[in-house]
Amino acid sequence: MSYKGTREAFAAALMELCEKDKKYQIISADSVKAARIVELVEKYPECYVEVGIAEQCAVDVAAGLATVGKVPFVATYCGFITMRACEQVRTFVAYPGLNVKFVGFNAGMLGGEREGVTHQFYEDIGILRSIPDITIVCPSDDTQTYQATKAIANVNGPCYMRIGNNREPRVFTEDVPEFELGKIRILNDYGNDVAIFTYGFLTDRAIKAAEILKKIGIGVTLVEVHTIRPLDVMGISVVLRKCGKAITYEDHNINGALGSAVSEIIAEGCPAKLIRIGLNEFPGSGTPDDLMKRYNMDTDDIVKAARALCEKK
Amino acid sequence: MNRNIQELIKIARELRFDVVDMVYKSKDGHPGPALSIGDLVTALYFSEMNIDSKNPKKPGRDRFILSKGHACPIIYAALAKLNYFSNDLLPTLRTCDSILQGHPCMKKTVGIDMTSGSLGNGVAIGTGMEIARQRDNGSWYTYVITGDGELNEGVIWEGALAAVRNKCENLIVFIDFNNNQSGGHTDQISGINPIADKWRAFRWHVQEIDGHDYEQIFAAIDAAKKEKGKPSVIVCKTIKGKGVSYMEDNNAWHKGVPTTEQWEIAKKELLGGNM
DSSP: OOOSSHHHHHHHHHHHHHHHOTTEEEEESSOTTTTTOHHHHHHOGGGEEEOOSOHHHHHHHHHHHHHTTOEEEEEEEHHIIIIITHHHIIIIIITTTOOOEEEEESBHHHHHGGGOGGGOBOSHHHHHHTSTTOEEEOOSSHHHHHHHHHHHHTSSSOEEEEOOOSOOOOOOOSSOOOOOTTOOEEEEEOOSSEEEEEOGGGHHHHHHHHHHHHHTTOOEEEEEOOEEESOOHHHHHHHHHHHSEEEEEEEEETTTSHHHHHHHHHHTTOOOEEEEEEEOSOOOOOOHHHHHHHTTOSHHHHHHHHHHHTTOO | OOOOHHHHHHHHHHHHHHHHHHHHHHTOOOHHHHHHTHHHHHHIIIIIOOOOTTSTTOTTSOEEEESSGGGHHHHHHHHHHTTSSOGGGGGGTTSTTOSSOSSOOTTTSTTOOSOOOSTTOHHHHHHHHHHHHHHTTOOOOEEEEEESGGGGSHHHHHHHHHHHHTTOTTEEEEEEEOSEETTEEHHHHTOOOOHHHHHHHTTOEEEEEETTOHHHHHHHHHHHHHOOSSOEEEEEEOOTTTTSTTTTTOGGGSSOOOOHHHHHHHHIIIIISOO
16 A cells, blocks of 8 residues: 555554554544544544644643553654653653553654744654653654554554654655564665665665665665664664664754664674764755755765765765 | 541541651651642542552542642552551652652552652543543543642643543542642742632633532532533642641641651641540
8 A cells, every 4th residue: 555645654554443443542632634634533533532732731631541541642743742742751651651652743854844943853753762661663654654553553652653744755665565663674785885774754865875876886785774762773783793884864863863873882882983964953944855955964965975984085 | 438527537637647657757758738638638539439459450440640749648648548558668658669659650559540740730631531431431530639839830721621622521620729839829929819710711610619628528529520511620728738737838848857856746636636
């Protein structure tokens, strides 16, 4: 199956879950339209809870539902979950280990693109990585979002899935690879010159970069890290040892997310040279292509980083 | 349902002493806020709530959230008296590896339905519990106790809206209106008064009572249960530190540890005096 984008894929998976079991609940902070669940709400009103534009309340309500055995999904913009309602996520869901799922839209600079900083979220993973016990998944396209939604529904505990604005490029066009929670996925193994670790809605750019690098004689092992927690430390370590040079490439602040996680693995016993590509400032509004160029996060920037690591001018 | 008021008054005195005793022995805690809600907690745990220490996770039980989580010593005392755990654990309050955390923790303490302590969240969490009850066609109630200072928190009012939006008729919220918050009188700190009018404006079923008068407490609960289609709030006029002369309406006891002499005075006033 394919969907128009990640939000529709999430909605389709949730629809199937609700069809099977009414324990699944969708908590809306006036986010029904944004979550593409208008049809779900009409079909299964007994699975829908509306609280209005009140994200802290949405998380609290979800926590209350979970204590009685429901499996609530709180779906709204990434930052409103992880920043505005951060304390509720930490204290009333993660700390008691309640079975609540968070689905954040507009992940990264690309997620918010022309909306600008208020609706672009590149801090969410860093924030959640500092809170114990939350599973964190970052699918790369619609098909994977569908699989990831089902995967987090099967986890008995708090989970966060970051998705986009429903306009993401399709990454996996043919056979959709199985989404195995907590495991890295090698997308290309063109050689041991440099490893590229990536996830999310710029994975297509990383794939292009790997192809370009292959043509100029730099063999890339391209790794998709769609689960940030539990992190596949073993899998990442194997690739780091094999390549000795690595790039992390993510639509997130370079501090706190994959760039930091890989740095930690390197520092704790897996020496490698590393270049982190990501944000380190507040960007702004723009089209995806313009933003990627302006903030040095485009395909060319990966190529440049790989050349620098391999000392190829 | 035990509505023998003389008996409940005696239980409340014993619980209040347990609060002073555990704070004295563990050398930390919030006695004033705990004593303030002593009668509400006694009415709920020893009369009103359908709960069972032998089956603490019974699905159809009533739920309780102490939104003002710092008052937890009184809940710990009630749970111990009801045999959820041994009375011997009370002095371990706030110590490393104790099941009795500084603020309630549902994972560590049997009988606690919801983790709490960060102020403002009980109404919204209770709303979630009550929606779950509706969806399961249960007949149980969710009780929440909030502070008055706690009403400063915005999420209280988010929850107040959501509870009405979702017709949370089995949600009953008590406000411990002792007119004190951490930094002083509520009038000086936050201007939250008049409290009842605000809840009326949010379209809750609102009652105002003396939170130390059992007849009024039970009458208000009965009336709240009769009200259909909307949540109920009971604004309870209380005295912070109630029952211990030197703590009453004295905000110095928001948090504090009694000396041995003060502990002896409290013991005499709560257990040794006339009923």
